[in-house]
Amino acid sequence: MDLASQIYVRKSCRNYLDDEIDMSEIQKFISNVNPLDESIRYHYKIFKKDEVNIKTRWRAPYYLALYSENNEMSGVNIGFVFQQVSLYLQSIGIGSCWVGMGSLKEKDSEFVILIAFGKSDRMTRDRADFKRKSLSDISDFEDEKLIPAQLAPSAINSQPWYFKHTEDGFDVYQQKQNILKRQILKKWNPIDVGIALAHLYVENMDMFSFEVKNSYDEMKGYTYIGSIKI
Ligand SMILES: Cc1cc2nc3c(=O)[nH]c(=O)nc-3n(C[C@H](O)[C@H](O)[C@H](O)COP(=O)(O)O)c2cc1C
Numbered sequence: 001m002d003l004a005s006q007i008y009v010r011k012s013c014r015n016y017l018d019d020e021i022d023m024s025e026i027q028k029f030i031s032n033v034n035p036l037d038e039s040i041r042y043h044y045k046i047f048k049k050d051e052v053n054i055k056t057r058w059r060a061p062y063y064l065a066l067y068s069e070n071n072e073m074s075g076v077n078i079g080f081v082f083q084q085v086s087l088y089l090q091s092i093g094i095g096s097c098w099v100g101m102g103s104l105k106e107k108d109s110e111f112v113i114l115i116a117f118g119k120s121d122r123m124t125r126d127r128a129d130f131k132r133k134s135l136s137d138i139s140d141f142e143d144e145k146l147i148p149a150q151l152a153p154s155a156i157n158s159q160p161w162y163f164k165h166t167e168d169g170f171d172v173y174q175q176k177q178n179i180l181k182r183q184i185l186k187k188w189n190p191i192d193v194g195i196a197l198a199h200l201y202v203e204n205m206d207m208f209s210f211e212v213k214n215s216y217d218e219m220k221g222y223t224y225i226g227s228i229k230i
Contacts, residue, residue, distance in 0.1 A: 003087040003202045007148050009124040010087065013095025014058045016118035021062065021094065029088050036080040036197060036210050042068040044082075052114060055101040060116035063102070067110040073212075075187065076225060078112050079194020080201070083152070086115065087202060095123035098195075100155055100188050113191060132159060139163040139170075145230065146170075148199035155188035161196045162222055169229035171213075172197065173222035193225050204230040 023046060030044065047063045054063075066082055068074040086096045096117040104111055132150050135142040138161055146163055154160065158181070163170040174193050177185050201208045212226040 003084065003091060004148070006087040006090040007151055007199050007203065008127055010090050010153075011123060011125045011129075012097040012153055013060075013116075013118075013120045013123040014056075014097060015122040016058075016060045016095065016116075016120050018061055019119040021117075021119065025092070026085075026089070026094075030081075030085055033081050033084050034201075036077045036194065037071075037073050040069060040071050040074060040077045042066065042074075042078060042081065051105065053103045053105060054099065054114075054116075056099060056116075060095075060097070061118040062116070063099070064115040064117060065104060066112045066115065067108060068112050069110060073190075073226075074112065075190030076194035076197070079191035079196075080198045081194075082115060083195040083198035084202060086117075087198075089117055090123060093119060095120035098153060098155070098191070113188070131157065140165055146200075148203040149196040152192070152196040152199045154192035154195065155185055158185055158189065158192065160185070160189040161193050162219070164217065164219070166227060169227060171216055171227045172225045173219055174225050176221050176223060190225075197228065200228065200230055 045065045047065055049059050049061055052063045066078050068078050089096050094117055096115050099114040099116050102114040130151055135146055135150055138150060139146055149161055160175040162173040162175060172193065174189055207230050209229045210226055216224050
């Protein structure tokens with residue numbers, strides 16, 4: 001199972017086959033994933049397509065519903081955990097797509113977001129087909145170490161992450177959105193940052209660590225999220 005290689009070929013899957021999936025291996029993988037913050041309680045449920053409200057034009061056979069206790073880092077942590085799951089699914093021939101435009105039939109105050117998934121034969125692409133900001137746009141200077149984060153998926157491809165070099169890693173920031181975009185993205189951008197951190201984690205599993213420092217550089221237009229060593 002090579003999760004890291006999936007980063008360079010994956011895409012958000014919007015074409016699914018109706019095949020049934022045995023969930024046991026997936027559940028086993030999820031129960032072993034490392035979170036970013038051990039202290040935040042989260043859980044998930046698996047629904048079939050008719051059991052959730054979906055506003056996208058396409059449908060997947062299954063949906064992961066993600067729930068978290070409410071905490072400043074909930075969104076980042078959920079993105080971190082479940083992007084690892086998404087890469088795992090991709091590695092076993094199952095496509096997936098984060099779905100902000102969906103909700104539960106039964107309201108739940110801990111509900112965060114859905115992930116569509118299912119078997120697919122249209123879930124990979126060439127490196128040239130990734131539409132992303134340049135490395136110099138997402139960091140204080142260009143650094144190929146950041147390619148896994150650069151290629152991460154994000155809500156409406158907003159790519160809100162920014163990385164400032166430190167001695168042994170990066171301070172990680174989330175871009176503040178203008179007033180128009182803020183309404184849509186304020187719930188999803190922390191998830192996006194967690195997703196980008198998951199990509200850096202799977203590429204640097206042995207080295208990776210995360211902490212929230214008490215003192216860091218303020219950056220105009222950005223919110224400090226935490227610091228990583230990789
Ligand atoms: C938090 C989040 C929410 C998303 N919501 C939707 C959605 O509601 N509908 C959809 O079609 N794609 C959704 N996406 C997928 C993004 O549009 C996609 O990741 C982005 O355009 C980059 O494309 P890629 O994932 O194929 O690299 C979402 C992605 C993230 C990370």
